[in-house]
Each structure stands twice: as structure tokens, then as C-alpha cells.
Amino acid sequence: MMVEKISVWAGELAVVDKPCLLEAIGLGSCIAVCLYDEIHEIGGLAHIMLGHRPENTREEINPLRYADKAIDELIKEMMAVGSKQYNLKAKIFGGAAMFSNSIFRIGDQNIKAVKEKLAEKKIRVIAEDVGGKKGRNVWFNTEDGTVVVGNAFGSTKEY
Amino acid sequence: MQELSKLELDSITEIMGIGAGHASKALSQMIDKRIKIRVPDVEMRSLEKIPEVLGNPEEVVVTVYVGLKSKEMDGHRHVGSLVFVYPMESAIELSALLLEKEDYKVDTSNTELDEMQISALEETSNILSGASLAAISKVLDVEIIETLPYSSYDSLGATLSSIIAEIASKTQKVLAFKTSFEIEDHRIKSYFMLLLEPRTLKQLINRVDDLFHDLLADYVEEEYTETG
Numbered sequence: 001m002m003v004e005k006i007s008v009w010a011g012e013l014a015v016v017d018k019p020c021l022l023e024a025i026g027l028g029s030c031i032a033v034c035l036y037d038e039i040h041e042i043g044g045l046a047h048i049m050l051g052h053r054p055e056n057t058r059e060e061i062n063p064l065r066y067a068d069k070a071i072d073e074l075i076k077e078m079m080a081v082g083s084k085q086y087n088l089k090a091k092i093f094g095g096a097a098m099f100s101n102s103i104f105r106i107g108d109q110n111i112k113a114v115k116e117k118l119a120e121k122k123i124r125v126i127a128e129d130v131g132g133k134k135g136r137n138v139w140f141n142t143e144d145g146t147v148v149v150g151n152a153f154g155s156t157k158e159y
Numbered sequence: 160m161q162e163l164s165k166l167e168l169d170s171i172t173e174i175m176g177i178g179a180g181h182a183s184k185a186l187s188q189m190i191d192k193r194i195k196i197r198v199p200d201v202e203m204r205s206l207e208k209i210p211e212v213l214g215n216p217e218e219v220v221v222t223v224y225v226g227l228k229s230k231e232m233d234g235h236r237h238v239g240s241l242v243f244v245y246p247m248e249s250a251i252e253l254s255a256l257l258l259e260k261e262d263y264k265v266d267t268s269n270t271e272l273d274e275m276q277i278s279a280l281e282e283t284s285n286i287l288s289g290a291s292l293a294a295i296s297k298v299l300d301v302e303i304i305e306t307l308p309y310s311s312y313d314s315l316g317a318t319l320s321s322i323i324a325e326i327a328s329k330t331q332k333v334l335a336f337k338t339s340f341e342i343e344d345h346r347i348k349s350y351f352m353l354l355l356e357p358r359t360l361k362q363l364i365n366r367v368d369d370l371f372h373d374l375l376a377d378y379v380e381e382e383y384t385e386t387g
Contacts, residue, residue: 010320010323010324025216026320028313028317028320028324029325050324065327098222104309106321106324135313135317137314151314152317
């Protein structure tokens with residue numbers, strides 16, 4: 001049976017309480033934070049772009065871009081459909097440095113911000129594939145919590 | 160950020176067109192071929208939507224990034240970025256054309272790119288950005304300096320989203336200027352985008368307004384002299 005597939009783009013998140021494939025395509029320095037509640041079979045994915053919201057910005061900025069705000073919201077939405085925070089386990093993917101230059105540091109900053117936020121929320125990271133130089137695509141199966149990670153050249157690995 | 164008026168957008172498009180024209184001329188001289196360049200599209204876009212503009216996020220492309228800085232009294236300030244995107248087939252064919260002159264034979268049936276090919280594309284992007292920026296700097300009377308070119312060989316989505324994340328740490332919207340060129344007798348297509356930060360964009364608009372104001376003043380004066 002084909003399950004429904006939901007694409008989650010940068011600055012978005014999705015939460016489902018049924019078998020579903022949550023997809024994040026084209027992760028470079030961005031990170032896909034996959035949270036899973038095994039007991040209630042509830043899964044959520046946040047596709048974050050940046051670590052922390054910059055100070056003194058006057059513009060109206062989508063808060064889900066940022067690791068801290070997006071993870072707060074992801075947990076909130078998962079709890080709203082019946083999940084318990086202490087059941088949640090995390091798998092994180094992305095945070096690459098696509099250009100061979102040190103001016104591109106967002107990937108590393110994102111990894112750090114995501115890990116700090118998850119630690120603050122006492123959510124354990126049980127699998128990860130972060131950093132490096134290559135982009136990733138992520139497919140999170142909310143039926144069993146497994147995640148398939150692929151690159152642009154066709155190789156894949158399950159976490 | 161304020162929306163742009165139609166007149167402002169048109170003027171910016173015009174200036175960018177001059178830049179693109181100079182770039183294509185430089186490339187045409189390098190490879191000795193005629194080049195067709197599209198009239199640029201200029202749009203204010205929210206950052207998350209930029210990858211959609213260029214096509215399929217899963218497509219493998221070579222991307223060359225050039226950072227732009229302006230020289231100011233208190234040092235250099237980052238003002239924007241130039242991004243060149245070469246789809247795989249075009250990257251292979253264009254690098255073969257570029258390397259032909261240096262007696263380096265590229266096997267165009269090979270679907271992977273080697274270091275030489277990627278560095279040829281970096282170099283070309285550098286020349287293209289130099290040519291277009293020189294033209295734009297002259298029109299606008301500002302000095303813009305480029306960083307070295309940096310390349311990535313990966314999916315369009317992963318690459319562009321990373322560039323966007325860098326910019327997004329500072330702003331929500333950018334002025335995205337996009338154009339493409341085609342080379343005669345070859346199926347070579349490439350896109351380039353200029354992304355400007357809000358403060359620079361504001362300077363650009365002010366400068367455009369000034370230029371128009373001057374032009375209009377000249378015109379009125381001429382009319383007066385002729386009839387008087």
C-alpha cells in the first residue's frame with residue numbers, strides 16, 4: 001500500500017499521527033529534525049535553516065526557520081495530537097558545508113543549535129548523519145520511525 | 160522591506176541587463192562563439208521561494224558562488240552574492256569548450272566532472288562576474304569587490320538552500336535577479352542570480368532615482384534651449 005507523502009520545505013514543519021512518509025529534499029546546511037513517539041506512533045519533522053534568530057531585527061521573520069523556535073513548536077504540535085514529551089526520540093540529518101570555504105559556517109552552527117535545544121528539552125538523539133560536504137534528502141517513515149537518507153548521486157542509507 | 164515601484168524595477172532590470180550584456184560579451188570572446196542572453200527577470204522574493212525559481216531541487220548542478228563587498232570608509236561590507244548555476248550537461252559541454260584551448264581533452268560522454276572542469280567553471284564565473292560588476296559599478300558609481308569563487312557539485316536544492324541560509328541570517332527578502340544564456344551550436348544553458356541585501360538595494364534604488372532625476376533635468380533644459 002502506498003502511504004501518503006508530505007514534503008517539508010525549509011522553514012516548515014509537519015506532524016502526523018498515522019503512517020506517512022515525511023520528506024525533506026535538498027538539505028544542505030539545513031537540518032531535518034525527526035522526532036518520533038514510538039508508543040503513540042506519532043512523528044514530526046522540522047526543516048530548519050538557522051540556529052538562532054538574530055538580535056534586533058525589525059522585519060517579520062518566519063520563526064520556524066530557527067532551530068530553537070521550530071523545535072519548541074514541533075514538540076507542542078506533537079503533544080497536541082497525543083504525544084508525551086518523555087516518549088520523544090530524535091534523529092537529525094543535514095548541516096553540511098556545501099562550499100569549501102570557511103565563510104560558510106551555517107551548517108556547523110545549525111548542528112550545535114539543534115543539539116543544544118534537544119538537550120534542553122531532554123530529548124535523546126538516537127541517530128544522526130550531520131556535517132560533511134554533501135547535500136542530503138531525507139524520508140522519515142512514521143509507521144516505524146525509520147529514516148532513509150540519500151544524496152544527490154543516488155546512494156542511500158537507513159537510520 | 161518596502162515593495163518596489165514598476166519604474167524602479169524597470170530601471171534596476173535595465174542596469175542588470177547592462178551587466179549581463181558585458182558578461183556575455185566577455186564569455187563570447189573567451190570561447191569565440193555567439194551567445195544569446197535572455198532579458199533579465201528581477202523580482203523581490205521571500206528567501207524560501209528562491210530554489211523554485213530555478214527548477215527541480217533534486218537536479219545535480221555545478222554552482223559557483225561569488226561574494227560581493229563594497230569598499231567603505233570603515234572597511235569592507237558584504238553587500239550581496241552572485242550565484243552561477245550550470246546544469247550537468249551544460250557544465251560538461253561548457254568546460255570542454257573552455258579547456259579545448261588549453262589542450263585538455265574532456266570526454267563529454269563521461270557524466271562526472273573532474274577537478275580541471277570544475278576549476279574551469281570557477282574561473283569562467285569569476286570572469287563573468289568581474290565583467291558584469293565592472294559595468295554595474297560604473298553605472299552606479301560604487302566600488303564593488305568580489306571574493307574568490309567557491310564551487311559546489313551537488314543538488315540544486317541543497318546548494319541554493321545553503322546560500323540562502325547564509326543570507327537569511329540577515330534578512331527575509333532579497334532582490335533576486337535571474338538570467339540565462341545559451342551558446343550557439345551547443346546545448347549549453349546557465350543561470351545566474353544576483354542577490355542583494357536590503358541596505359545595498361536601498362542604495363541602488365536611490366542611485367537609480369538620482370540618475371532619472373538628472374536625465375529628466377537634462378531633458379527639460381534641452382527643450383528649453385531649443386525652443387528659446
